[in-house]
Amino acid sequence: MTNLATFLVRAARKHGGRVAVRESEAVMTYAELDDASARLAALLSAGGVRPGDRVALVIPNVVSFPVAYYGILRAGAVVVPVNPLLRAREMAFVLRDSGARTVVTSPMAADEATRAAAATGAGSLVMGSAAFDAGLRAASPVPGADDRAPGDTAVILYTSGTTGTPKGAELTHGNLISNTVTAAETLLTVGRDDVLFGGLPLFHAFGQTCALNATIVAGAALTLLPRFDPREALEIMRRDRVTVFLGVPTMYTALLRTGIPGGGAPSRLRLAVSGGSALPVEVLHTFEQDFGVVVLEGYGLSETSPVASFNPPDRPRKPGSIGLPVRGVEMALMSPDGTPVRPGDVGEIAIRGENVMKGYWNRPEATAEAFRDGWFHSGDLARADEEGFYFIVDRKKDLIIRGGYNVYPREIEEVLYEHPAVAEAAVVGVRHDLHGEEVAAVIVPREGSRVTADQIRAFVRARVAPYKYPRIVRFTDELPKGATGKILKRDITVEGPDR
Structure with missing residues (x-):
């Protein structure tokens, strides 16, 4: 039996006094994060949340996000992260579709989130409100985390809905534990002295696995930026002595457009990672030259927890490539009829392994369409070279x-x-x-x-x-x-x- 939140419980025992997460002047040590999430778990249970219940999380990149995230998991419930920039009507769709029992939000997102909760009959907790703070202080922290099986759902991530209404990808505790450990140990090689940049939205798979969960696994520190601004990002990277920058291509282009010579890059920066979409090779080369750091590209989707492939840090990387399948993952290129393409030809990326979701929430037809012969079909087109490195060509629908x-x-x-x-x-x-x-x-x-x-x-x-x-x-x-x-x-x- 296991639970993704166990990472935090273990880290608090080893690194209780070390900084776990910060955002501006707000700082939480591992001991403080562990205690607050344990009290939130107790508060949710007292409010009727049971193991397996869905709890929506509507909070931007501030320190209360990890408190709520691990608190929901510790209660045995399922986290349903929601973009805090959505309007109440959009949030209400996710709440109804997931059957969320409760919404946990913060003052910055409370207006729309509480309206959505009221419209769907869900309860709501506003972290930082007087009532919430009083309840949290009075709660008795739960010990450890509720036992979960590897196949139990931990998080439901709603896709962006490019082909219709959003679908909820069910990621299990086993999916996320495997992908997080792989990312922390073999891709980012995170250690306790690392400081990771947390500008990726934590409601997204990339931010959760590679920033938040990887940080906690390693006993490192995560410095958060609620909404990405390139100049503010550079200042945070210098102030907090960031060692690992995680971003999507538009963040890299925005940093280069600041006009600051060399980007004003922090001296401790040792690694930059790009994902989410293809990073133009010209941008990669310019960033490496200006910032004096290697950029490693990877590939993944919400449905794959998210990392499926990556340029291994212990091998020469290939600019423009999404790398090789990561530990515990297989990838193949398929033709429209489901057979492997010939070497060098373009095919659709198909994935199977420890990271692949168990299906779309309450969407058996969509799940059956996505999975064929045990392979998850991504909708992305790529080719592979003679060494097995994959190169994205484009989205099938683009x-x-x-x-x-x-x-x-x-x-x-x-x-x-x-x-x-x-x-x-x-x-x-x-x-x-x-x-x-x-x-x-x-x-x-x-x-x-x-x-x-x-x-x-x-x-x-x-x-x-x-x-x-x-x-x-x-x-x-x-x-x-x-x-x-x-x-x-x-x-x-x-x-x-x-x-």
């Missing part, structure tokens, strides 16, 4: 078919990022009467740069096959992004005639 030819947006985006006037870029398909789809590029220019659509077209046309370059080029001040900083292509609208 593929553009122009006049019968396949155009992979990522390939064109890589070229665009090589242009000195391009800060950010997204390539999408636009319906076209003659070709079926046309290639369109939406670009955020670098500050102070001047570039025309014709110049962009000429730059790309000189580097790719004639059918691939973007006939449509648009400029914008910013691209739409999700909570993790991933560019949301579904929210990009390209209108008007070609220029």
